[in-house]
């Protein structure tokens with residue numbers, strides 16, 4: 001990008017207000033976005049740009065919102081599950097952990113020999 005043409009994308013008819021910012025670097029505003037893990041992402045936007053309500057966290061990729069107290073919940077890709085499904089899932093999860101641990105123990109025992 002060559003510096004001279006940076007303003008090319010500007011909307012025509014933005015009004016006389018926009019004309020005052022002809023400086024080398026257009027003034028920008030920074031917006032804080034917070035994700036559920038407490039990371040703060042601060043993208044900057046042109047003053048006349050529309051600030052999105054959500055932003056992807058730069059660190060973990062979770063959706064981040066402008067309210068630090070109430071960051072958006074992580075996206076759920078799975079369809080709706082019943083309570084029973086959640087219970088089953090949790091159970092199979094802990095089973096999975098037990099199996100994993102058992103496997104690790106065997107592995108360690110084998111290595112030790």
Ligand SMILES: [Zn+2]
Pocket residue numbers: 035036037038039057058059060061062
């Ligand atoms: Zn994050």
